[in-house]
Every structure is written in C-alpha cells, then in structure tokens.
Amino acid sequence: MITITINDQKVQVENSSTILQAAEQLGIRIPTFCHDKRLVPHGACRICVVEVEGARNLMTACTTPVAEGMVLYTDSDKVAKTRKEILELMIENHPLDCLTCEKAGDCKLQDYCYQYDVKEGPFHGVKKSYKVDDTNLFYTNNQNKCILCGKCVRVCNELQCTGAIGQFERGFDTHVGAPFDKGMEHSNCVSCGNCVSVCPVGALMPKSKERFRYWETQKVRTTCSYCGVGCQMDLVVKDNKIVDVKPAEGPANDGLLCVKGKFGYNFVNHPDRLKTPLIKKNGRFKEATWDEAYALIVDKIKNTKDRYGADALAGLSSARCTNEENYLMQKLFRAVIGTNNIDHCARL
Amino acid sequence: MTNSINEVLDTNVIFVTGSNTTESHPVIGAKIRQAVQRGAKLIVAEPRKIDLAKDAEVFIQIKPGTNVALFNGMMHVILEEGLHNKDFIAERTENFEALEKMLKAYTPERAAEICEVDAEDIRRAARLYAQADKASIFYCMGITQHTNGVNNVMSISNLAMLCGQIGRESTGVNPLRGQNNVQGACDMGALPNVYPGYQPVNKPEITEKFEKAWGTGLSEKPGLTVSEIMNAAGHGDIKFLYIMGENPMVSDPDTTHVKHALEHTEFLVVQDIFMTETAQFAHVVLPAAAFAEKDGTFSNTERRVQRVRKAVEPVGHAKPDWKILMELMNHLGYQKMYRHPEEIMEEIASVTPSYGGITYERIDEKGIQWPCPTPDHPGTKFLHKGSFARGKGQFMSLEHKPSAEEVDPDYPLLLTTGRILYHYHTRTMTGKVDGLNRIAPESFIEIHPHTAAGLKIQNGEYVRVSSRRGSIVTKVKVVDTIEKKVVFMPFHYAIGAANMLTNTALDPTCKTPELKVCAVVVEKLSQTELDSLRSYAAAGFIG
DSSP states (O other): OOOEEEEEEEEEOOOTHHHHHHHTTTTOOOOOOOOTTTTTTOOOOOOOEETTTOSOOOOOOOTBBOHHHOOESSSOOOHHHHHHHHHHHHHTTSSOTTOOTTTTTTTHHHHHHHTTTTOOOOEEEEEEOOOOOOOOOSEEOOOGGOOOOOHHHHHHIIIIIIOOOOOEESSSGGGEEEEGOOGGGSSSSOOHHHHHHHOOOSSSEEESOOOOOOGOOEEEEEEESSSSTTTTTEEEEETEEEEEEEOOOTTTTTTTOOHHHTTTGGGGOTSSSSOOOOOETTTTEEOOHHHHHHHHHHHHHHHEEEHHHHGGEEOOOOOOSSSHHHHHHHHHHIIIOOOOEOOGGGGG | SSSSSGGGGOSSEEEEEEEOHHSHHHHHHHHHHHHHHHEEEEEEESBOOGGGEEEEEGGEEOOTOOOHHHHHHHHHHHHHTOOOOOHHHHHHHOHHHHHHHHHHHHHHHHHHHHTTTTTTHHHHHHHHHOOOEEEEEEEEEEHHHSHHHHHHHHHHHHHHHHOOOOSTTOOSSEEEEETHHHHHHTTTTBTTTTTTTTEETOOOHHOOOOOHHSSSSSOOOOOOOHHHHHHHHHTTTOOOOESSOOOOOHHHOOOHHHHHHHOOSSSEEEESSOOTTGGGGGEEEEEBBBGOOEEEEOOOSSSEEEEEEESSOTTHHHHHHHHHHHHHHHTTOOOOOOOOOOHHHHHHHHHHHGGTTTHHHHHHTTTTEEEOOSTTTTOOSSSSSSTTTSEEEOOOOOOOOOSSOOOOOSSSSEEEOOTTOOOOTTTGGGGOHHHHHHHHHHOOEEEEEEHHHHHHTTTOOEEEEEESSSEEEEEEESSSOOTEEEEEEEOOOOOTTTTTTTTOOTTTTTBOOTTTTTTEEEEEEOOHHHHHHHHHHHHHHHH
C-alpha cells in the first residue's frame, strides 16, 4: 500500500492501482469514454485527465499508475477547462441531433457536455458524412456519431475475440468498420452486440422495434433463458414491453452476451403467444377458461389412475423452466399422482 | 462442470471435444479464446473443423463415435512416456492396474485407425494435456449422445485422473449443460430415479424423509425415462402424458416414432408459451408465462443458482408454470399453497442437502454454486478437492465400441447433428425473432466438396436425405470443414428435420439416444420432386 493525496484527501491505495482505480475507491467520479475495467487501459479519449502536482502535463487517470506521495486534483479549474476543450473537439464534428437521437438519456457525451456546459464546437469546421451502415440485421453503425474511443474494437478483439471490426484510416478520416469498408454484413461479425453494449454514444445502436426514451424505462436484472452459461442481463422495459437488453456483469458472463441473449427477446411479445387455455373438441382447439381446463385434466388424471394405476401416467418436465417449477412438477407426479414417471430432456 | 467458468482464464491447456463451444455456449467460447490469447494451448477433437479449431494447437478431426478410442490412445501415450501423475493415482484412485493393462492394446496407431486421424496428433495432444500444470476438459453432447455415451464420459474421467487434472482450480472435467436450466431440472429431481438433490427413490430412508416432508405416501419404484415413456406411450401403456415446456416432436430422435407415441396417448396435456409442433397433438394446451414474466431461479452449467426476475406481466391469461402446477395440485386435493416462488425455494432447501443454504436473499447479487449445505456455507467453486464423492476415484477399463449404426452401401454417409449460433433448440423462441430467421431461415446439410461432386449436387441445391427411419428434403451447404464420409445437420428445424433421420438406439445405462451418429444416404432430387418443391416454396412452406 502507498499513500497519495487526492483532492486534499490523504488515502492508502494498492501500489498497483491506476489513478482512476484509486479515485473510484474514494467514490470520486472521473469521467471516462474509452475505459472499461475488463480491457487493457487505452488512454485514447483523454477525458479522464487529472492534475498531478509536479507533472508537466495533465495525466490520463485510466493509464497512469499511482506513486508514493502523489498529489492529485481530479476537478481543478485546469482539469475542467481541459475536459471542456476535449468535449468541444468531440462535438465539433458530432451531429447535434440529441432531440431525436435514440441514445439520448443514455449517452455519455450528452451527460458530460451537460456537466461541463458545452453547447457546440467553437470552430464550425467540417462534419463527417458517412453513410450509416445498417447491413447488420441487429444493429446500425453510424460513424458520424463515433468519438473514436475504440472500446468497440477492443471488446471485439480482447473479450469476444472475434476481431470483426477495426479502426481504419488516419486523423480526421479515422473510423470504425468492417475490413475494407465492405459493410458489417461482409465481416465475420457474429452479432453478439458486445460492441453495441459498450458504445458510450449513439454510433453503434441496436435496431429496436420500439421507439422509447431511456428515461421512460426500467431495468430488471435477470438470467438469460437460452443456453446453460447463465449470463446475467438487464431487461429494459417500457410500458410492460421489453424494448432492449443490456448485458450485466454476472459471475459467468462478465458483461458479455451472444446474439440470442442480446437481440433474441422479441418472442416474449410475439402475437402468436398462447394467451388462453385451449381444449380440443372434434379435432379443433377451442378457447377455454382455466377452471374448465383444470376440471378436465383433474378428471382425466383421476380416471386414468383408477382404471390403470398411477404408473399409466407420466410427465415431462422442462429444462427451460425454473428450479421451483421443476420441483413442483416432480412433486405433482410423485406426491399427488403417485408415480416416479417424471423425466425431462437432459438425456437428449 | 466440476469447475467454474472463469477458471478457464487461468488454465494452461484446454481440451474441447464434443462441443462446438462458440456456437452452442458462445460466452464460454469467447472465454476459451481469451485464455488462448493469454497463452493457453487448445486441443480440439471434433468431427468438424469448428471455429475453435482455428485457435487450436492440435486439431484432431475424429470420426463421430470414436472418442473412447481417442482417449485410450492418448492415455497409452501418457503411460508409455511416463507422463501420468503417479502421486495422484496412488493417493486418490483405484483400479489403475486394470486400466493400464487394457490400454496396452491402444497404441496411437490403432486409435488413429479407429478415429481416422493421424497418430502423431494423438501423441501431441496427449503430451500437451498430461504435461500441463493446469489442464481442463470441456465437452458437450458430442460426448453424451451416443450408445456408448456413459463410457465416453467415464473415459474422460480416466484421462483427467490419470494426469491428476481434477480437484484443483482451473482443471477438471467440464460438461457444458445445453439448456438454461437443465442443471436445475436434474437437481430438482425431474428424473425418474431420484428426488431433488439426487436422492434415490428406492432407498427406504429417503422415501420416508419425503413422505414426512410432503405428508403423503410415495412409490419406491423408479419411473420411466423420456425414451421409455415415448415407447410405452406408443404401445398404449402410458395413457396420460403431461408435457411442460418441451417439444419432443422436434428435439427427440425419430420423429415418426414420437408422433406415433403422442397420437396413441389417450390424454395429452401440453403447457408451453407457443403452439409448438408437440402442442398440436394435445387434448388440452395450457398457456405458460415466459421467463421475463415470472420469478424464480435457474442453475447454470457451473452449478450457480441465480435469480430470474419478473420484468413484464404475462400475456393474456397465461400464468407462470409454478402457479399452474400449484393450482392443479390444489384441484387434485393437495392443499399446499405458495404465494411466491421464494416459498417453494424454502421448501427445496429444506429437503435438498446441496441446496440447503440457498435463499433468495443470499443469491440476490451473484448467485451461489451448490453444494451449499448450510446458510453460512459460501458455495463450492470447484468439486472433488481432496476426495471424490465415493472416496477414491475409480478407473474404468473401457474398450472402444462402434456406434449402433455404421455406414453400408445403402446408407454410405455418417450423419452427425448439432446446434448453430442463431437458433436455440427447437426454435420455439428463436423462430419468432426476425433477424435470427433471416440469417438462418431453413434446414441444411453440410457436405464435403468431393462427396457433393460425386453425387453431382451443388451448393444451395435441395436434396433428399434418408435413413432407415425416415426421409427429408433439405438444402446443401458444400463445406470443406467436414470429412468426406460425414455430413452434418442442425436439429433445430421442424421442416427438413434432422430428427426424422436420427437413431433411437440408447445408451444402455443412461438411456440417451445416439443422436450424434446415424447412417444416411443423400440423393439428388428428380425433376418431379423439384417441381413440387417449388410449389411448396411458393406456398411459403420452405425457403
């Protein structure tokens, strides 16, 4: 452990910490775009700069390790002025369409511009004019909004390990895309959407069937219902409808999802969902009440058991249902019906 | 899994076999690749050159159904070169001598002949695995869905014990569970021979315990497995069948056989979220809530019990499955009421030793990995530390056995089946998601270019594929990632269904059908067949 001073507060921190980690320990928030604790520190966006006493320049908090006796200021006038300039440069060529941008309310650029009172770029220079790449079926890539933090590319390379996207060209023309600018559909992208989930601005956006504002939504943490990995995710809900899914930092998935978990949620609201019990009469299904359905099932269970014994009944439980439901299903067959004829598809 | 998912990041050697991890368990696939980027070496033994094969130090393209021969060949090399873990064998295992004797006959050359691979690759894989500080095996249905599936699994255990690659962090034998809660369904006793927590139904003291807990008399006679239930139903011996959240018309082998069984059941109840292929046969269909519409828990492949939370109200009159089951029990005269799934979990914990310490409060943030016997137990990151459940690990002497069906002049190709990234199981859910359907709209068969040329068929053409059980039409994908005598089909699709073709032959112990190997013939369609196919396509049935 070493001792440093942040904003006149003396603290002991691990000597392997970065300034950002040390500040986080104290609950001091430093703005970041390109930082993600799962990735190798990058220092690309510069927004996390802090003042280190004795240093010639401001230092990026995400890449600079702490040192014994370091004296830091995370929000001095100099820091605030520099961050403001960085934001001005970023929005200089950023389309200021926040009124209709789907990312509004969940956009770091918007939040920091508000925090540092940045309304527009001062230079009135050239704006980017990329065609929006909507060739992927699940998300769009609008490079006019990209701030080149590089997080999407690093997540694709370092965590998803697919390497479908990269940064191309130099300087003002730098942009993120698929190899040879051929469009996402011609890349080896597996549509996991992990790049979309980390984009701090509106450059990579899910194609949503619903129009919503993030402030109209609630998030509900749950477990993905596809494979057995048990990824944690937040269902983003508006008006009793799932409108988006965001990966959560679960012990099994560490903020990653696959295409099914991230984009495969529309089945929940699909019009073909079964909405009422159905009883087959003369070969055709007729809508029924729960009481009618229960009465018929109870009658059949009792009759079958009386005529043939409990072992003439069997149940298939479900690897798709919860533990509680599987427990009740086997309890129904064992304790109430009286047979051990209960299995599910595990052996298939 | 004996170990936790994240332990893969610190493994030195990862051995993947019978699992197309990046497609079937994508996030674990990504973590395996992260480990490779950090320097871990990867061994892949698969019938197809799957995506992970590109990252492999050793890739062995084995003939489907020959895993025991491969493992025996590897163990032969390990013993021959003295790479086995003598201390581990002496302290923690028994029956080593019998295994050693049996392995003498499995020279890598002989194993290579059975697996149709290069003996040198078997040697390289054996050395890599045995010499690793920490080596971990990942497998899935490519190991279990065989008539010798149990032997495959025990053979993997032999290999792990021989090298002492188990019972420590970042080692282990790691079966990847396919469905979100297949682990939990097993844990909860949705199995014919055990109560929750794998407590046998035919042990008097266990029966007594559950009779007391549930306040009712219980049968000590083990029930029928799913394959046996289908057989019995077909013979008219099962009169009443209740299927919750399963679609055997697509997922089970030999669809014709399943259809016969469902049609011959006097009364069939199907409880699901959509009108599935199976629900069509039901006498009563009950509408269930989807995962986002209910509370509960799932247990993942690393034994972690995690919360499922209700985000939206159930559609229409649909109800959560637990509520339907409870109400039905009540209507049958069993008066236990639960106000919330949390109360069911309290009951589970009270009768299931491995879940004894699990409460909703404790699992709220990160879940807990069972065994978790008491409220102060932290859960179990990896199994078999210090000793195995039975005490000493028992080596089993297992010979290679051919699959139930081999190729012959009438059925000259081996069909193996599996999953693809863009669909899940029988497509009940993913079939309703536009983007996924646009990427993977229809059934297909992967064929080697040489085989395709021999049959004068081209990429994208529709062909007839037949086995002894049935015949279907599907689209050809010519790929060089498969061997000449092997073809592959995903089993997701109800039209052009792979399971019309698959074999119902069972593993004698666990009754798992041999879904991964059957003999088929691929034929070009006649002009008449092509014409009728076009009219089908015009009507929107395919394509």
